Amino acid sequence: MVEHKVGNGVERIEILISRKKMVIAIILSLVFVLIGLFLLLHHRQFAPSGYILLVAILAIVFFGACAVIGIIRLFIKRHNRIGLTIAEQGIIDHLSFGFIGWSDMIAINIMSTSTTQFICIHVHNPSHYLQHKNAVQRYLLTKSEQMYGTPITIAASSSLKYDMKQLQKLLENGLRHYRETV
Structure with missing residues (x-):
């Protein structure tokens, strides 16, 4: 984490991307791609229906995309190691969504799956953040x-x-401070 101070207060906090976590995510994505390839080649042995074939194709496409994005972020964008910036007007999610203003935020909470935890940011206008994504991302x-x-x-x-x-x-x-000053 890097804090940029101006006067008495913190103007901006930058949280860096973890190279170790990114490498692990890339490796896991590639493992799922390999599993998808195995299922694609041997799907008839598991079930005669197209369900296994569909799962295999989805695994290859989704986790392949995750691996490619991870590799780009890790090796090509070496100069930009910032993952998240917390600023006076809101946050900048450098990995996915870009700028999210405090004024648009409703609530923040942590959710968990069996493998990871993530922060959910509830906003007034979720469709605004979807309009610049491609069809698969949307x-x-x-x-x-x-x-x-x-x-x-x-x-x-x-x-x-x-x-x-x-x-x-x-x-x-940050959200509480924004609400108190508005």
Whole structure:
């Protein structure tokens, strides 16, 4: 984490991407791609229906995309190691959503799956954050919204060099400070 101070207060906090976590995510994505390839080649041995074939293709496409994005972030964008910036007007999610203003935020909470924790940011206008995404991203983010109540999730436990609970407190304090000053 890097804090940029101006006067007596903190103007901006930058949280860096964890290289170790990114490498692990890339490796896991590649493992799922290999599993998908195995299922694609041997799907008839498991079930005669097309269900296994569909799962195999989805695994290859989704986790392949995750691996490619991870590799780009890790090796090509070496100069930009910032994953999240907390600023006076809101946050900047450098990995997915870009700028999210405090004025648009309703609530912040942590959700968990069996493998990872992530921060959910509930906003007044979720569709605004979907309009610049491609069709596959919009579909996945819409599913995320149905499951978690918001399309905006930050998988800090698997990508950022920062503790989830502390990050949640930083974000909640930023939101509270914004509300108190408006």
